[in-house]
Amino acid sequence: MKYIVVLPAAGSGKRMKAGHNKLFLTLRGKPILIHTLDVFEQDPNCMAIWLAVKPEERTIIQNMLHNYHITKVKGMPAGGDERQHSVYACVLAADATTGLILVHDAARPFIEPSVITKLTLRAYETGAAIAGVKAKDTMKRVRNHIIEETLDREQLWMIQTPQAFRASILIKAQQQAAQDGFLGTDEAMLVERLNIAVHVVESTYDNVKMTTQEDLLIGEAILQKRQQEEN
Numbered sequence: 001m002k003y004i005v006v007l008p009a010a011g012s013g014k015r016m017k018a019g020h021n022k023l024f025l026t027l028r029g030k031p032i033l034i035h036t037l038d039v040f041e042q043d044p045n046c047m048a049i050w051l052a053v054k055p056e057e058r059t060i061i062q063n064m065l066h067n068y069h070i071t072k073v074k075g076m077p078a079g080g081d082e083r084q085h086s087v088y089a090c091v092l093a094a095d096a097t098t099g100l101i102l103v104h105d106a107a108r109p110f111i112e113p114s115v116i117t118k119l120t121l122r123a124y125e126t127g128a129a130i131a132g133v134k135a136k137d138t139m140k141r142v143r144n145h146i147i148e149e150t151l152d153r154e155q156l157w158m159i160q161t162p163q164a165f166r167a168s169i170l171i172k173a174q175q176q177a178a179q180d181g182f183l184g185t186d187e188a189m190l191v192e193r194l195n196i197a198v199h200v201v202e203s204t205y206d207n208v209k210m211t212t213q214e215d216l217l218i219g220e221a222i223l224q225k226r227q228q229e230e231n
């Protein structure tokens with residue numbers, strides 16, 4: 001399925017403690033941001049990329065796009081204080097009223113093309129589909145360090161991006177959230193509020209978000225594994 005992708009890249013990476021936007025850190029010599037962009041640059045179904053950036057980082061990112069031959073970025077609107085605002089800025093800039101919009105964290109460079117294909121197909125059929133993996137650990141609800149409940153792991157999924165939506169659904173959900181001053185941690189939360197079913201598509205545990213220093217080690221290991229598989 002053809003789609004456009006929105007990549008929020010306007011965070012500050014506080015938990016990474018790099019002293020600058022974590023997306024500029026490199027894995028195997030290439031910035032995390034470029035690893036992510038390359039996935040969509042190479043996917044023939046991706047028609048356009050919209051990137052939310054901090055205005056003060058626009059020039060450095062423009063140079064990176066040039067140096068790494070990224071050609072599909074159609075716009076780089078200014079991000080907001082919250083991730084949700086950055087995503088909304090891109091959706092407004094893209095001005096797409098039909099078709100599919102995929103939202104994907106720029107900080108998740110290892111998304112598998114096969115997951116994107118499954119996800120976009122499901123979103124095309126249903127209107128809303130997001131990527132997730134089954135919880136591996138035993139999950140308990142804990143308050144003040146005391147267990148309240150052991151949750152049924154069969155029903156628990158760890159949710160990732162990408163999240164794909166029919167454009168009309170995502171726009172309606174964002175407008176409603178803005179009107180209500182509602183802040184969600186992902187786009188699905190905004191759509192759930194409209195009582196629209198959001199389908200979960202099984203992704204891979206590789207699709208980690210580069211959040212803290214240890215994630216960089218995991219990232220290097222994933223790249224090494226993939227290179228070995230290629231050889």
Ligand code: CTP
Pocket residue numbers: 007008009010011012013014015016022023052079080081082083084086087105106107108209210211
């Ligand atoms: N993001 C964004 N605008 C914001 C906050 C986050 O575009 N106001 C982007 C980040 O650049 C990242 C993605 O949203 O690609 C996921 O956010 P997260 O992993 O939390 O990144 P940061 O907010 O940069 O990191 P931290 O929360 O540790 O500061």
Ligand code: MG
Pocket residue numbers: 011083
């Ligand atoms: Mg953040």
